[in-house]
Amino acid sequence: MTNWIKNKILSFVEKAKDKFKKVRPSKDDQEKSLWINCPECKKMQLKEDLLKNFNVCTCEHHFDLDPKIRFDKLLFDNGEYDLIPCPSWADPDPINFVVNGKKAIDRYKNYQKKTGQESAILIATGKMNGLNIVAAEYNSAFGSSAISLREAEHLLTGMQYALDKKVDAFISFYSSGGMDVKGNLFSLGKGMSTIILAMSELKKKNIVTCGVLKSKSTGGLFVDTFVNDTLWGENKNSSQLLFSGLRVSAGVRSSGGEEMPIDYGTSGALARHGMIDGYFQNRKEIKDKLSILIKVLLKKYQLQAKNQSDVKVDKSLQAS
Numbered sequence: 001m002t003n004w005i006k007n008k009i010l011s012f013v014e015k016a017k018d019k020f021k022k023v024r025p026s027k028d029d030q031e032k033s034l035w036i037n038c039p040e041c042k043k044m045q046l047k048e049d050l051l052k053n054f055n056v057c058t059c060e061h062h063f064d065l066d067p068k069i070r071f072d073k074l075l076f077d078n079g080e081y082d083l084i085p086c087p088s089w090a091d092p093d094p095i096n097f098v099v100n101g102k103k104a105i106d107r108y109k110n111y112q113k114k115t116g117q118e119s120a121i122l123i124a125t126g127k128m129n130g131l132n133i134v135a136a137e138y139n140s141a142f143g144s145s146a147i148s149l150r151e152a153e154h155l156l157t158g159m160q161y162a163l164d165k166k167v168d169a170f171i172s173f174y175s176s177g178g179m180d181v182k183g184n185l186f187s188l189g190k191g192m193s194t195i196i197l198a199m200s201e202l203k204k205k206n207i208v209t210c211g212v213l214k215s216k217s218t219g220g221l222f223v224d225t226f227v228n229d230t231l232w233g234e235n236k237n238s239s240q241l242l243f244s245g246l247r248v249s250a251g252v253r254s255s256g257g258e259e260m261p262i263d264y265g266t267s268g269a270l271a272r273h274g275m276i277d278g279y280f281q282n283r284k285e286i287k288d289k290l291s292i293l294i295k296v297l298l299k300k301y302q303l304q305a306k307n308q309s310d311v312k313v314d315k316s317l318q319a320s
Contacts, residue, residue, distance in 0.1 A: 036063070040237070056282060062215070062235050065283065067122040067137035070173070075135060075287055081126030084134070084161055086118035090153035097182040104182045108150075111142045120145040120176070123158040125167065129291035134162040137173035140216060145176035147221065148183045152191030159198040162207055169208040169294045170199075172228070178219020192220045199227040206301040208294045212286060213267065213276065216240045229297060233267025233279030234286070241265050 037044050041059035050056075054074060055063040072079040097104040112118065120142035125134045136158055138145040145151075162170045179187035202209050211228035215238045222243050225231055233241070242265045263269045267279035280286050 054283060056284070060235065060282065061237065062283060064140050064175070064214075066141070067117075067139050067173070070137060070283075071122070071124055071135065074284060075128060076124070076126040077128060077130070081124040081135075084123040084125060084154075084158045086123075086150065086154040087157055090119075090150040092119070092148040092150035092180075092183075094149055094183060094186050099182075108143070108148075115139055115142045117142055119151050119154045120147070121151050121154055123154060125158075125161060125165070128169075128171075128287060131169060131291060131294055132165070132167040133169045133171055133294075134158050134167055135171045135173070138175045138214075138221075140175045140214075144216070145221075146180035146182075147176060147178065147187060147191055148180040149186050149191055151180075152187070152195055155195055156198050159202060162202060163205060166205070167207060168298060169210060169290075170202050171210045171212070171290065172225075173212045173214060173234075174217045174221060174225055175214040176217060176219070176221040178221045188220065192224065195224055196227055199224070203227075203229060206298070206305065208297045208301075210290055210294065212280075212290075213238055213241050213270075218242050230293060231276045232290075233270065233276055234283055235281065236266070236268045236279050238267040238279065239265055241267065241270055 034046060034048070035044055036047050036050065038057045038059060038061050040061040041057060043057065043059070045057070050063065051069075054069065055065045057063070071081055075081075092108045093103075093105040111120070117139060121136050121138050123134065123136045125132075127133070128135075136155060159170065161167075179192055181187070183191070199209060208230075209228045211225045211231040212234050213225065213231065214234045217225065217238075218240060222241065261269065267276065270276045271278050280289065
């Protein structure tokens with residue numbers, strides 16, 4: 001075959017590639033689209049129809065859900081609750097971080113505008129099946145819910161409210177990559193440690209602490225979750241529930257010549273190994289099942305407190 005023919009064929013192939021090349025839609029295009037493709041069953045469906053089922057596919061895959069929708073429709077009695085505001089002075093960017101010429105604070109303000117939230121965590125108080133609760137939900141649409149000093153202060157405000165009002169339970173719906181690296185040691189040294197200490201104070205006052213792991217809960221946040229009295233997966237296939245993230249974990253494991261389990265980092269795997277108490281079948285059942293669990297734990301704490309108050313000390317055994 002002559003070079004002339006070869007060149008013609010190659011030219012035709014290249015043109016065909018350009019003509020039929022599949023262009024991957026951008027993140028912005030996907031957000032604006034009326035349709036969404038389920039990563040589990042591969043079914044294409046209207047976002048409007050999916051939302052009617054609270055973003056749960058027919059195959060039980062759980063898409064992200066706006067915290068406001070959960071609070072309005074799935075958690076609080078009659079959708080009635082009061083938001084606990086974030087302290088206005090809480091700074092999300094204490095070191096004035098700049099990356100590629102863009103200020104971190106400007107990006108943060110864009111997330112506020114996009115979600116309508118003061119921080120990446122929506123915190124509210126109200127009744128859940130008659131129980132007085134405070135609920136905190138991490139919104140992954142807000143910068144993947146990275147926890148800066150602002151988010152930490154917002155959480156502390158919600159926990160202080162729970163202590164002051166002596167509510168029955170503090171419920172956290174987790175989804176975050178962990179502490180905000182742009183906050184440097186402010187996020188890790190202050191934010192992470194104070195959250196753990198505040199959670200411990202809730203437990204000392206017999207306020208039941210419940211954690212629900214949504215997909216994409218990693219890093220320092222994943223460590224914080226274990227402080228809860230009880231910890232659950234939002235559904236069996238909630239994924240990326242890890243400390244170091246799936247890519248890093250897979251790299252470490254594969255370097256030893258071992259294959260990663262297909263369900264590694266999912267609620268099902270964590271429950272099987274005893275790292276969490278279990279998982280829900282569907283986010284629509286969380287309210288009723290958590291309510292039963294909280295009532296059982298409250299009765300347990302009441303009995304413990306009564307038993308401690310009934311203990312009589314023999315004064316003859318006390319040191320003079």
